[in-house]
Amino acid sequence: MKIRSADFVKSGTRPAHFPEAVLPEVAFAGRSNVGKSSLMNRLMERKRLVKVSSTPGRTQLLSWFRVNDSVMLCDLPGYGFAKVPVGLRESWRKMVGDYLERRDSLLALVVIVDVRRGFEEDDLQLVEACAGLSLQPILVATKCDKLSRNELFNRQGAICRAVGADVRDIVWFSSESGKGRDELWARIGGLTSTSTADAPT
Numbered sequence: 619m620k621i622r623s624a625d626f627v628k629s630g631t632r633p634a635h636f637p638e639a640v641l642p643e644v645a646f647a648g649r650s651n652v653g654k655s656s657l658m659n660r661l662m663e664r665k666r667l668v669k670v671s672s673t674p675g676r677t678q679l680l681s682w683f684r685v686n687d688s689v690m691l692c693d694l695p696g697y698g699f700a701k702v703p704v705g706l707r708e709s710w711r712k713m714v715g716d717y718l719e720r721r722d723s724l725l726a727l728v729v730i731v732d733v734r735r736g737f738e739e740d741d742l743q744l745v746e747a748c749a750g751l752s753l754q755p756i757l758v759a760t761k762c763d764k765l766s767r768n769e770l771f772n773r774q775g776a777i778c779r780a781v782g783a784d785v786r787d788i789v790w791f792s793s794e795s796g797k798g799r800d801e802l803w804a805r806i807g808g809l810t811s812t813s814t815a816d817a818p819t
C-alpha cells in the first residue's frame with residue numbers, strides 16, 4: 619500500500635474522546651512491549667508517528683491515526699504487563715471494552731503476539747471476543763526477524779498447532795525488515811475496501 623498521508627488524529631480514554639466515526643477503522647492490540655507501535659509505524663511508513671516506549675505498560679490511552687484519508691488505525695494500550703497494578707487492569711478492561719463494543723466504524727481487531735511466545739490466554743480471549751462483537755480478528759506474530767529461518771519454521775508449526783490455525787491464517791511480521799507488511803495491508807484492505815494497490819487512486 620502506498621502511503622500518501624498518515625496523521626495522528628487524537629488520543630483519548632473514553633467514548634466522548636473518540637474521533638468522528640467517518641472512516642472504516644482497524645484497532646491494534648497486544649501484550650505490552652510486543653511491538654504494536656513499531657508495527658503500526660512500519661505499516662504507515664513513518665518512523666516515529668506512533669511513540670515507541672521505553673517503559674512498557676505506561677501508555678494507557680487509545681490513539682487514532684488516519685491513513686490516506688481512507689482508513690483509521692487505533693493503537694490500544696498494551697495488556698498483561700506484570701507490574702501494572704490490578705486497578706489499572708480493571709480500567710484497561712473498561713476502556714478497551716467500551717471501545718470495542720461501541721465503536722460502530724470498527725471492522726477488525728489485529729491481535730499481535732511475539733512469535734517467540736505465541737498466543738497466550740489473554741491474547742486468545744481477545745480473539746474469541748471478536749465473534750460476539752462482529753469484528754474480524756486478524757492474527758499477527760511479529761519480531762520474526764529475531765529467529766533464524768529454521769527456528770521460524772518450527773515456531774510457525776507450534777503456534778499453528780496451538781491455536782488450530784493454518785500457517786496462512788496468521789500474518790508473520792517483522793517491523794525490522796517489513797516482512798508481512800503487504801499481507802497485513804491486503805487483509806485490512808479486503809475488509810475496508812481500501813485500495814492496497816501501489817498506484818494512487
Ligand SMILES: Nc1nc2c(ncn2[C@@H]2O[C@H](COP(=O)(O)OP(=O)(O)OP(=O)(O)O)[C@@H](O)[C@H]2O)c(=O)[nH]1
Binds near residue numbers: 653676793
Ligand atoms: N527486532 C525487532 N524488534 C522489534 C520489533 N518490533 C518491535 N521491536 C522492539 O520491541 C520494543 C517494543 O516495541 P514497541 O513497538 O514500543 O512495543 P509496544 O507493543 O508498542 O509497547 P507498549 O506500547 O509499551 O505496550 C522496542 O524496543 C522495539 O524496537 C520487530 O519486529 N523486530
Ligand SMILES: [Mg+2]
Binds near residue numbers: 654655669670
Ligand atoms: Mg506502544
